[in-house]
Amino acid sequence: MVRIKELINQLKPIFSNAMNSLDVPESIWLPLLGKATVEDHGDVALPCHSLAGILKKAPQEIAKQISELVASDLQSIAIVSSMSGFVNITAKPEWLSNRICILLADPRLGVSVDQKKTFVVDYSAPNVAKEMHVGHLRSTVIGDTIVRMLEFKGHNVIRENHVGDWGTPFGMLIEHLLDLGEDRAADELGVGDLDSFYKQARSKFVSDEEFANRSRSRVVLLQGGDAETLRLWRILVNESMRYFNEVYSMLGVMLTDDDIRGESSYQELLPEVVDRLRESGDLEQSDGADVVFPGGWVNREGEPLPMIIRKADGGYNYSTSDLACIIDRVERLGCDGFLYVVGTPQKQHFEMVFQVAKKAGFMSHNHQAVHVNFGSVLDTDGKVLKSREGEVIKLHDLLEEAIWRAEQSIDDKNPDLLGKEREEVARAVGIGAVKYADLSTERTKDYVFDWEKMLSFEGNTAPYLQYAYARISSIFRKWGGDRQSLTTSFESLMDSEFSNLRDEEILLSRRLVEFPSILDDSVSTFSPHKLCKHLHSIASSFASFYENCGILKEDIEAVSQRRLALCEVTSRELKLGLEMMGINVPERM
């Protein structure tokens, strides 16, 4: 439940007086004061049913009594009424306009700056020589949005892209590269045909003993730091990165080569993890491997589940690099929080890693380690979409298709858009739709990959929000006035009559005023969908306002100015909100 902070803050002292006179302690009534569950009933409500036992009166009576007690003090802020045991508080147009005024004057649109912390956000993480699939899309898009939100809230954010560039598969990949010839292999990877490259290597590894043996020896050479092997490995990494960067650039995410922290870069830190765990007394031996028992988990046989730190063959494990990362982040980067934008299937893994890291003293309770998990992408038959089998949907193709469809839409709906502008709008609309489709659902749930839905431009989609923005831009172009001046002209309207306000203006205002509270909630829970939902409600009430209230064609100058000010705030909130998701807002579409 999100409350409008500013309104609650003003209501609190007034209710405090009333409740004191009834002898109801703050600890009881304050938590009850929340957002009205039915928008028509008001902005804030206080259900009184639970007070019946204390006050020995019917809830309806209590609500009535409280509303009478607060009525006079609330006069300048809100209208209060009681109904079936609820005290309902509806902010007055004067109060709403006051807030709108503050938003207009504030470049941050009323969003506060938090006490600065340093966050590491770990996201995207594609694998070298493997196609990026829809799962990477989720991680990349959600991670990027969280980064932008945290930065806007004033935090220092370090992006980390843990590219899978190390491990046993690289033996076979390098051997396959040699078989193909370096040039041809580079070509294949460069055009983004990663999946077939990987599959070819894989199938040879399974079917061809000689190839498999070469691959195994190649792994040893790689881990031993053999110069020629490293050079070949570098080709694989570079060509893949070139392709990933192309996808990133299409998507419009912030990741660059500077953010890459390949798994290979943690190799030197791994022995230290073992040493430290030995020192802290957590390390145990099991069948020749170094392990830690986090406790609380059992395997299929009911035995305690170990976390393997170093395998019997001396190799390290995934958990080991995650622990190394934590040490690096705490000691070198000095960060306060680390977020892992990784799928839900790895939930248990992260719980174990965090527990071990705390126990061994790699991080303290002051550190906030969060697995920002997201659900699996399912196929239409309800099965997990796998890149290994069947038709893989290449991210690159999906994005191109999205842009192409947007172009068709533009040609259909606005044939006047031509050339470069047409291209840019198509990009913003197409890519925006794909990103928004992913961001607008609650991230922890599995979702069915629906090509059509992802490319839809109707309903609760990015294009709907962009359309609202473009309409407002169009109004301002036509108006031709100075948008900055709206702030002062709106202030001067504050003393005038509010009786001619239409319902659509009031509803839009209420939603615009909620924006800072919603954004805060969205950031603190790492849930972009909450912001999406609110942006849609803003755009939707704007559309209704736009259809029903004349803006430039309104005869009364003061009313026209007031409506232009609402357009201004709407436009800026939509723009800021979409910018948080890295979605562009065209001036025309």
Added chain:
RNA sequence: GGGCGUGUAGCAUAGCCUGGAUAAUGCACCGGCCUCCUAAGCCGGGGACCGCGGGUUCGAAUCCUGCCGCGCCCGCCA
């Protein structure tokens, strides 16, 4: 077997942590609206025993519990 998660109109989702009023939104469906600031839109309408059964409560989609369906994890892979 153990653990985690999930089930809301035909479909897709929000609400669940922190219980409150007539369960919200989009698609699809039905009926209206472009000589008028962009119809990617607006206005109106139908459609849900919130998986099923118990419990707690003045009050349960929300909390507890037992079933049922589905998914995932339990690798010396990452």
